[in-house]
Amino acid sequence: MSGHGTPIPMTSRKSGPLNGVAHVPGDKSISHRSLILGAMSVGETVVTGLLEGEDVLDTAKAMRAFGADVTRDDSGVWRVQGVGVGGFKEPSQVIDCGNSGTGVRLIMGTMATTNMTATFTGDASLCSRPMGRVTDPLALFGAQAFGRKGGRLPMTIVGAADPVAVRYTVPVPSAQVKSAVLLAALNAPGATVVIEKEATRDHTERMLAGFGATISAEETDEGRVITLMGRPELKAQTIVVPRDPSSAAFPVCAALIVEGSDVLVPNIGLNPTRAGLFTTLREMGADLTYENLREEGGEPVADLRARFSPDLKGIEVPPDRAASMIDEYPVLSVVAAFAQGQTVMKGVKELRVKESDRIDAMAKGLRAAGVTVEEGEDWWIVHGRGHGAVTGGVTVESRLDHRIAMSFIVMGMASEKPMRVDDASPIATSFPIFERLMADLGAQIVRNNV
């Protein structure tokens, strides 16, 4: 798979205790939405704590291409001059969303109910991912999509000149699909109803309400029914982006498996639609505590304290928890390798259509490193070897997938022999300071070395 530039091979080796405080970057999901909703508002949205990873920077570029003024000052504060709902201008160039499924799907939704045409592309990973899941509901609004076979990028969307409100049941547990429909609904007159059978991350709903849209959600027998009134005037906001629980997962999991570790990861949002990993780790017997538990902006926030946990036990992860930890299964599978017994993960078909097929990528690397893994289309089982019994000593492919790269780098910190990742450059999409942050805690990580 072709990457973004020169590959960065990276090796991690057995590390001494990890100690200290790990300030992880801003939440990726909320960062994308801050820029997109800021662009659709009237006035200036001010964002602090934005994740300055490649995925989000590509969304910032895209918002500029659609006519919003997006700037960053020297202190890292971002400002978005919105153009209002329906105020996008037609971009004169192809929109390149890089590696980001969230970026491309949310932006497609946003422009699909405007009278314009835009063409989208991305890197080799993004161009292999399914877009039909988004273009199917966008067609109900009146938009047309012309892409490659199987609904892949590059793809041109011809927005609906006269969009109509829709009622749509999301067929897969996907916050990206739900959000694309809600963002499209903003410029469709009347009430759009989106139904999700399984609750997925709810940042779009919460943020739309914060920007002044009329939106409600109701739990019913059908699932979660979300109703959004079209054509609101969104009002610019001041946003402080919370730190990303999906990034916190890496120093937390590393601390649990590296002997003697004690790491504090402050200010992590524990929105129940995102915190499934931490619940799972605690069920496995992890020494993971929530310190200074408080509420910020209506959401639970805590400082996570993770300490070395030599007696982790494999568990069966409840399938209805999958959506709340969907990005964390790769690193969970690493922790599972250091636990006693089997960790069973079911109802996780979505892992096969992420930045890579994450079950396949992790299973291959884990097996090469001496861990037994069984798998089916929507499930996998990791047979834990227990602390001190994971061999390692192999080079694995990151497949343009930041979370695969970081997971194997974490694994190498506790396996007997080093783990080498063929290309760690994708880490910059979501966690550009990963290498330095982990090294500051005491991790042994080097580039281009075995």
Ligand code: S3P
């Ligand atoms: C995201 C939703 C998830 C997640 C992705 C971010 C979002 O994807 O994997 O990293 O910000 O909405 P799906 O909604 O497709 O599961």
